[in-house]
Amino acid sequence: MNEIKPDLTCRCAGITAPNPFWLASAPPTNSGAQVMRAFEYGWGGAVWKTLGQDPPIVNVSSRYGAMDIGGQKIAGFNNIELITDRPLEVNLKEIYEVKKRFPHHAVIASLMVPCERQAWHEITQKVMDAGCDGVELNFGCPHGMSERGMGAAVGQVPEYIKMVTEFVKEKSSVPVLVKLTPNVADIRFAARAAKQGGADGVSLINTINSIMGIDVETLTPKFAVEGKISHGGYCGPAVKPIALNMLSQIANDPQTAGLPLSGIGGISTWSDAVEFMLLGASSVQLCTAVMHHGFRIIEDLNAGLTGWMRRKGFATLEDFIGRSSPSIVDWKNLNLHYKSVATIDPARCIGCDVCFVACNDTAHQCIDIDRRKGNRKPHILSDDCVGCNLCSLVCPVDSCITMKPVETGLKPLTWEEYSNQGLKGYGEVYRRH
Amino acid sequence: MAAPSKATPRLDPFGELTGAMSREEARAESSRCLYCYDAPCVKACPTRIDVPRFIRQIASADPLGAGETILQANALGHSCARVCPVEVLCEGACVYQEWQANPIQIGRLQRHATDAVYAEGRLPFAPGPDNEKRVAIVGAGPAGVSCAVYLRLLGFRVTLFEKRPLPGGLNTYGVAEYKMTPKTALAELEFLFQLGCELATEKTVGADIPASNLIHDFDAIFIGIGLSATHRLRVPGENLPGVWDALSFIEAVKARHGKGVPKSAATVVIGGGNTAVDAATQSLRAKTPRVVIAYRRGQEKMSAYRFEIDLARRDGAVIMTDAVVRRILGKKKVEGVEFTDHRVVSCDRVITAIGQTKHYALAKTFGLEQHNDGRIKVDAATMATTRRGIFAGGDAVNGGKEVVNAAADGKKAAWGIHQTLFPGRCAPEGNAYWISTIDGRLVAPITPRTAS
Numbered sequence: 001m002n003e004i005k006p007d008l009t010c011r012c013a014g015i016t017a018p019n020p021f022w023l024a025s026a027p028p029t030n031s032g033a034q035v036m037r038a039f040e041y042g043w044g045g046a047v048w049k050t051l052g053q054d055p056p057i058v059n060v061s062s063r064y065g066a067m068d069i070g071g072q073k074i075a076g077f078n079n080i081e082l083i084t085d086r087p088l089e090v091n092l093k094e095i096y097e098v099k100k101r102f103p104h105h106a107v108i109a110s111l112m113v114p115c116e117r118q119a120w121h122e123i124t125q126k127v128m129d130a131g132c133d134g135v136e137l138n139f140g141c142p143h144g145m146s147e148r149g150m151g152a153a154v155g156q157v158p159e160y161i162k163m164v165t166e167f168v169k170e171k172s173s174v175p176v177l178v179k180l181t182p183n184v185a186d187i188r189f190a191a192r193a194a195k196q197g198g199a200d201g202v203s204l205i206n207t208i209n210s211i212m213g214i215d216v217e218t219l220t221p222k223f224a225v226e227g228k229i230s231h232g233g234y235c236g237p238a239v240k241p242i243a244l245n246m247l248s249q250i251a252n253d254p255q256t257a258g259l260p261l262s263g264i265g266g267i268s269t270w271s272d273a274v275e276f277m278l279l280g281a282s283s284v285q286l287c288t289a290v291m292h293h294g295f296r297i298i299e300d301l302n303a304g305l306t307g308w309m310r311r312k313g314f315a316t317l318e319d320f321i322g323r324s325s326p327s328i329v330d331w332k333n334l335n336l337h338y339k340s341v342a343t344i345d346p347a348r349c350i351g352c353d354v355c356f357v358a359c360n361d362t363a364h365q366c367i368d369i370d371r372r373k374g375n376r377k378p379h380i381l382s383d384d385c386v387g388c389n390l391c392s393l394v395c396p397v398d399s400c401i402t403m404k405p406v407e408t409g410l411k412p413l414t415w416e417e418y419s420n421q422g423l424k425g426y427g428e429v430y431r432r433h
Numbered sequence: 434m435a436a437p438s439k440a441t442p443r444l445d446p447f448g449e450l451t452g453a454m455s456r457e458e459a460r461a462e463s464s465r466c467l468y469c470y471d472a473p474c475v476k477a478c479p480t481r482i483d484v485p486r487f488i489r490q491i492a493s494a495d496p497l498g499a500g501e502t503i504l505q506a507n508a509l510g511h512s513c514a515r516v517c518p519v520e521v522l523c524e525g526a527c528v529y530q531e532w533q534a535n536p537i538q539i540g541r542l543q544r545h546a547t548d549a550v551y552a553e554g555r556l557p558f559a560p561g562p563d564n565e566k567r568v569a570i571v572g573a574g575p576a577g578v579s580c581a582v583y584l585r586l587l588g589f590r591v592t593l594f595e596k597r598p599l600p601g602g603l604n605t606y607g608v609a610e611y612k613m614t615p616k617t618a619l620a621e622l623e624f625l626f627q628l629g630c631e632l633a634t635e636k637t638v639g640a641d642i643p644a645s646n647l648i649h650d651f652d653a654i655f656i657g658i659g660l661s662a663t664h665r666l667r668v669p670g671e672n673l674p675g676v677w678d679a680l681s682f683i684e685a686v687k688a689r690h691g692k693g694v695p696k697s698a699a700t701v702v703i704g705g706g707n708t709a710v711d712a713a714t715q716s717l718r719a720k721t722p723r724v725v726i727a728y729r730r731g732q733e734k735m736s737a738y739r740f741e742i743d744l745a746r747r748d749g750a751v752i753m754t755d756a757v758v759r760r761i762l763g764k765k766k767v768e769g770v771e772f773t774d775h776r777v778v779s780c781d782r783v784i785t786a787i788g789q790t791k792h793y794a795l796a797k798t799f800g801l802e803q804h805n806d807g808r809i810k811v812d813a814a815t816m817a818t819t820r821r822g823i824f825a826g827g828d829a830v831n832g833g834k835e836v837v838n839a840a841a842d843g844k845k846a847a848w849g850i851h852q853t854l855f856p857g858r859c860a861p862e863g864n865a866y867w868i869s870t871i872d873g874r875l876v877a878p879i880t881p882r883t884a885s
Contacts, residue, residue, distance in 0.1 A: 070460075070464035070492065071457075071460050071461035071464040071465075350528040350529070350531035350532050351469075351473070351528055351531060352467045352469040352470070352472075352528045353469055353470035353471055354467055354468065354469065354470060356470055357470035376471075376473070396467050397532065
């Protein structure tokens with residue numbers, strides 16, 4: 001048998017990199033020294049901390065907040081830092097130096113200037129002269145800059161997205177990515193506008209408007225600048241499902257089908273990255289996990305991805321990018337005649353009865369406990385089970401409660417078909433309580 | 434620059450076996466709890482503390498609320514958090530055991546919660562409205578104190594009679610120092626007595642105060658007198674200087690941080706129960722280089738908990754089995770122990786821990802029926818003795834168990850006294866929670882019934 005040697009080479013919107021793991025535009029890519037160190041560790045690309053016009057912005061002191069859940073540090077992360085606070089010339093010089101030393105790694109310049117053609121032309125020319133491999137238009141930053149008519153203020157108006165993308169495309173000879181804000185009702189309009197403006201791809205998601213919490217002892221914000229806080233941008237593991245949905249919405253939108261995607265949002269592990277790629281991302285960008293653990297996580301990201309590709313028989317990233325996209329459909333296309341029922345493996349059950357109380361109090365009352373002889377292990381009332389999954393989700397034991405498909409003998413029926421048939425022909429596959 | 438601190442000795446003779454948990458540690462540990470429904474740990478606790486509830490309160494950053502949950506079910510929750518053999522109670526029942534995983538550290542979490550309450554210093558409950566009934570409590574040990582607390586919640590007037598100078602019984606005098614210091618035990622009592630309990634120390638009922646006075650002056654009596662003197666070996670040499678009974682030894686070590694006890698180069702502890710093992714561990718921690726536990730039968734017959742034996746072993750104790758003492762050797766003081774199989778162990782101290790006798794005399798004075806082994810007979814639900822108005826609990830009834838068993842007995846007896854003196858009447862409002870936790874089932878209505 002031929003041993004597959006997976007090739008991690010990443011091709012995203014015309015930008016190539018040794019692997020698909022890029023550092024997102026954020027504090028980890030603030031300086032040339034950091035980006036070079038990251039490349040030495042093995043990162044495939046870096047989107048530079050967003051560049052703007054001189055004089056550089058001024059930041060506040062106290063910039064990040066985090067949400068810990070049940071002892072898990074930084075399940076969610078929030079920041080109110082603005083774009084780079086270093087002079088443009090310094091950043092350009094460092095981009096040049098990084099590219100000279102790492103010609104095969106991807107360096108993408110994130111840009112944010114006021115919505116004027118001249119301003120965008122000037123900065124695009126400067127970063128191209130510095131040797132960057134692509135640009136990313138920051139239409140996503142939700143705090144501070146948006147109050148000045150930039151960042152998310154642009155990303156929330158499709159017409160502005162299209163207009164500014166056009167400004168940049170007029171000048172740029174390198175690929176242009178547009179970074180989208182999730183703080184919109186429907187991300188597809190923003191992606192369509194970027195495409196219409198000529199974008200080579202979109203990156204998403206930027207951070208979500210958020211307040212990290214109030215200290216109930218002091219009654220002031222937990223994360224504050226002298227007792228006060230503005231909303232910040234939320235990211236980290238907790239936002240991943242939101243990002244996956246938005247990414248797949250764009251991948252599956254006929255109007256933007258095939259538009260290259262750089263996936264961002266709560267990626268911490270190689271398998272998180274693979275999930276984004278399976279839904280259509282051709283590169284991924286990380287920040288929170290790196291800010292938590294440092295550049296060294298690239299070692300297990302690369303190793304994990306390589307091992308998985310080998311196990312799955314994928315030689316290149318293109319072999320699996322978008323492979324799971326067709327599994328994301330509208331609700332109306334789900335099979336109403338599919339039935340699954342929970343089963344509890346008594347050999348694995350530890351008798352915590354958490355499934356019992358969850359089902360009994362809050363779901364569909366289909367778990368019982370035969371308390372004779374001191375038994376604590378619950379059992380499923382299969383005829384009543386609606387296959388909701390709740391028991392299997394609350395069960396702390398791996399593979400103890402599994403959802404098993406049940407043969408109903410009925411032909412598949414979607415809601416669309418059911419409704420077209422005048423609400424006839426549904427086989428009552430579960431008992432309604 | 435400050436001088437580097439001296440290295441911590443391997444064993445601090447008075448250091449705690451398990452320390453307090455930091456807030457982060459408590460949060461991480463409490464988050465592991467599965468919050469079992471109808472949880473086995475609750476059933477394993479004689480006082481039926483709602484363990485999942487208090488752990489969830491810790492996880493949700495409410496240690497004070499957690500402490501209240503504990504103290505309502507077990508007034509002595511602060512000391513039990515330190516002295517309970519959790520390995521065979523709540524933690525032994527934790528469903529994680531089914532999983533071959535470490536159980537939740539319930540004992541240490543309990544301490545985290547009660548420490549918060551004690552640091553704040555405010556009682557989580559108030560005395561019930563005065564019902565004008567007076568109850569005498571004989572013995573201010575764990576059973577008596579627990580009974581006193583719950584009687585106060587029910588509105589009774591309570592007087593405790595204690596023969597020793599300090600209250601607390603074994604919590605104050607008999608718990609090995611590395612488990613709990615007398616300071617902690619006494620702080621607990623001071624805290625609980627804020628409820629308004631009268632305490633008469635150095636008053637021996639049956640000697641200083643005739644039993645008949647109590648029967649005459651009080652509406653009910655609770656007897657929590659524990660056990661009496663340690664059994665004697667009845668072998669030659671038992672009266673030599675250097676022979677101690679285990680409880681006096683532990684008490685002496687505790688009294689002045691070991692200064693009242695002469696140094697020993699080698700100690701033989703005779704016995705196989707928890708007290709023997711405590712004495713051995715305490716000796717080792719008080720810098721006795723060589724400690725031998727001599728037990729008359731095989732190791733599988735030792736009644737000490739496995740983890741206690743392991744602790745003594747880790748500290749360096751040697752266990753001799755099938756070692757029946759023939760005599761204690763020595764002319765003017767202890768020089769060794771000779772066993773019936775002619776083995777001889779040289780030592781300069783012998784500690785005997787072969788069980789305690791029962792208080793036959795006092796039970797007789799009150800006219801109470803006893804089991805053949807001297808335990809006072811009671812009704813298991815109410816802790817009522819065979820004589821109306823007299824209740825009993827703790828070691829005097831169970832023959833020698835844990836602090837938590839005594840605490841549970843005291844709580845049950847308080848409710849038993851209430852039921853006897855006020856048949857059919859509910860507990861006063863606001864203090865009903867703990868009543869619901871007796872035996873883990875509702876024994877009193879949570880809310881007063883309205884006429885239907």
